[in-house]
Amino acid sequence: xxxxxxGKGAISIRNxxxxxxxxxxxxxxxxxxxxxxxxxxxCMIVGPxxxxxxxxxxxxxxxxxxxxxxIYLDGEMLCGPEKPLAEQGADRIxxxxxxxxxxxxxxxxxxxxxxxxxxxxxxKEAHEKAEGMLTEAGIGDMSQKYPGEVSSGMARRAEIVxxxxxxxxxxxxxxxxxxxxxxxxxxxxEALLEVYDRTKVTIFFITHDLEEAIFxxxxxxxxxxxxAKTKKILDVxxxxxxxxxxxxxxEFRLLVNEAKDAVHEEAVxxxxxxxxxxx
Amino acid sequence: xxxxxxLSIKKRSKFERAISSLTFWRGVVALLGFLVVWEICxxxxxxxxxxxxxxxxxxxxxxxINKVVNEGDVLYATIGExxxxxxxxxxxxxxxxxxxxxxxxxxxxxSFVQQINKExxxxxxxxMERDNNLFLIIIGNKPEAFKTEMTLNDKxxxxxxxxxxxxxxxxxxxxxxxxxxxxxxxxxIIGLPGYWExxxxxxxxxxxxxxxAQLIGIPFGLALAVNRYFRDIFFPPFEVLRPIPxxxxxxxxxxxxxxxxxxxxxxxxxxxxxxxxxxxxxxxQSIDVRYLRAAQSMGATQWxxxxxxxxxxxxxxxxxxxxxxxxxxxxxxLAGEMISGGxxxxxxxxxxxxxxxxxxxxTVAQVIVGMISIGIAGYLSSSLIRFIGxxxxxxRRLF
Numbered sequence: 001x002x003x004x005x006x007g008k009g010a011i012s013i014r015n016x017x018x019x020x021x022x023x024x025x026x027x028x029x030x031x032x033x034x035x036x037x038x039x040x041x042x043c044m045i046v047g048p049x050x051x052x053x054x055x056x057x058x059x060x061x062x063x064x065x066x067x068x069x070x071i072y073l074d075g076e077m078l079c080g081p082e083k084p085l086a087e088q089g090a091d092r093i094x095x096x097x098x099x100x101x102x103x104x105x106x107x108x109x110x111x112x113x114x115x116x117x118x119x120x121x122x123x124k125e126a127h128e129k130a131e132g133m134l135t136e137a138g139i140g141d142m143s144q145k146y147p148g149e150v151s152s153g154m155a156r157r158a159e160i161v162x163x164x165x166x167x168x169x170x171x172x173x174x175x176x177x178x179x180x181x182x183x184x185x186x187x188x189x190e191a192l193l194e195v196y197d198r199t200k201v202t203i204f205f206i207t208h209d210l211e212e213a214i215f216x217x218x219x220x221x222x223x224x225x226x227x228a229k230t231k232k233i234l235d236v237x238x239x240x241x242x243x244x245x246x247x248x249x250x251e252f253r254l255l256v257n258e259a260k261d262a263v264h265e266e267a268v269x270x271x272x273x274x275x276x277x278x279x
Numbered sequence: 280x281x282x283x284x285x286l287s288i289k290k291r292s293k294f295e296r297a298i299s300s301l302t303f304w305r306g307v308v309a310l311l312g313f314l315v316v317w318e319i320c321x322x323x324x325x326x327x328x329x330x331x332x333x334x335x336x337x338x339x340x341x342x343x344i345n346k347v348v349n350e351g352d353v354l355y356a357t358i359g360e361x362x363x364x365x366x367x368x369x370x371x372x373x374x375x376x377x378x379x380x381x382x383x384x385x386x387x388x389x390s391f392v393q394q395i396n397k398e399x400x401x402x403x404x405x406x407m408e409r410d411n412n413l414f415l416i417i418i419g420n421k422p423e424a425f426k427t428e429m430t431l432n433d434k435x436x437x438x439x440x441x442x443x444x445x446x447x448x449x450x451x452x453x454x455x456x457x458x459x460x461x462x463x464x465x466x467x468i469i470g471l472p473g474y475w476e477x478x479x480x481x482x483x484x485x486x487x488x489x490x491x492a493q494l495i496g497i498p499f500g501l502a503l504a505v506n507r508y509f510r511d512i513f514f515p516p517f518e519v520l521r522p523i524p525x526x527x528x529x530x531x532x533x534x535x536x537x538x539x540x541x542x543x544x545x546x547x548x549x550x551x552x553x554x555x556x557x558x559x560x561x562x563x564q565s566i567d568v569r570y571l572r573a574a575q576s577m578g579a580t581q582w583x584x585x586x587x588x589x590x591x592x593x594x595x596x597x598x599x600x601x602x603x604x605x606x607x608x609x610x611x612x613l614a615g616e617m618i619s620g621g622x623x624x625x626x627x628x629x630x631x632x633x634x635x636x637x638x639x640x641x642t643v644a645q646v647i648v649g650m651i652s653i654g655i656a657g658y659l660s661s662s663l664i665r666f667i668g669x670x671x672x673x674x675r676r677l678f
Binding site for chain 2 (some may be wrong): 094104
């Protein structure tokens, strides 16, 4: 992987507050949240449903504005008081909950889309590069198929390839493996770790799954129920590269328990508040 | 991927797959059953009802019955639509007299009856003696084309004609000519250039109206979907005009446009236009925001967003709109042709006019021929749209 990427992609979230105002009813989704994510870190965000995790991700990606506070990427302000809505850019690419591969494009066309529309590569070059990256990810055989023709696991893998072809500084993953069965999930985890070990791209990963969070992450950030704040930050000091042996280790079990306690408390609060989930 | 699973499963053609599926045969059976029921229902009246019984009094008393028929006595019948004449009697009588003893009137009538039964499939005849009178009874199931005359010695003896009607008519379907008659009417006109000209004219009108509606409707719908200002300005008047049925536009359109042909074209265009716009608008608005976000975050410009995301994302709706619009277009064209009445000058012909003129001056069977022709034309048009849709949206053709 190009060394130019190393040490890039540090995100600094400073006192971010987000208030939605649907029909004049103020809903505070994020309240004075601060978080420093180092370059090349895998930062896992865990919290109850509808707590405002996705709001934070949307603010970084530039889909939603922030009400107050600032977000910096490598020291440059993405959004802040003067510019509440960050510009969308290929340096921060989102992998969505239900997948967002364009159904009308084959996998290789999907992957080649970014470089083509940015005018970086010609169509032919982009297709060649996409083909190469798909093969690297082990789904080269599938490159000419449409997303509807491949399994969800392959589609999600292709989507991560589609993100990586843009040389992003940050990958923003919003519960990408949510609807998958445990077996597929484990394969996807290994694939993602393999990608991470290769690229050292900063990963901002939202999930509900604590084991997933601890297995993949350098740090696990437990959020409070809405409005979201950082409740607890767990450092995962399990050495990389990790494999599935880790799951049965004592260290892993302790971390899971620690996280579980924190999350459970918030989950109970969220449940009792009976709040409707915010997208 | 494992490449060892190279099973050679023979690919079957669409046709092969169709004929080996139960669904296909169920459909065939249903269609045949439908035709048989139609045939039976519409023939029921003719089979059971309107049997016309015609009785001819041949001779009024016993002596007359046994009266010897002499050569020169004429006994004939005229049966059938075009006055077919059964007049073989003279030779019949001659042959009889040469071989046998002189023939009585009774015997003669019997042989005459045999002759009738042999010659006319639609009629049956019989001889009956009742109260010393001799009757020739002819029963026909084509009463409107039936007439008999019996003459003896060039003098008509036959008197009473009775007609009895027992009706078992199936409501509605009984009024419709049976499929066999429709097919017959079809074979009569299928060779006529006028029939095919009707096809040509209607199809031409449909496609012109449809294509213009597509050319204007798709960009208009997309513009409504992507531009807020455009939508604010044009959507309200569009929504006011949309509920007006195309046919309500006919009189106004005849006033607006100089020729009847142009007013038919305009009404046709309207029929498809509103459906297309609504479908395109709905389709473009329902594109999942994830696709737009994904594209934007990968650096898509407005133009790329439109051409690579919104347009392909709207394609399924465009084709849905096209299929529905095509149906409405046929409807409107035919109604337009009927209303304009062909006129014989500017906007003549077309399948709508064909139906109308069949109704006014032809047979009901021909009307049905026209109706089925439209059904076929509409089916072919929709198939064409489906074909193009499948071709332009390969991602939808998943097994």
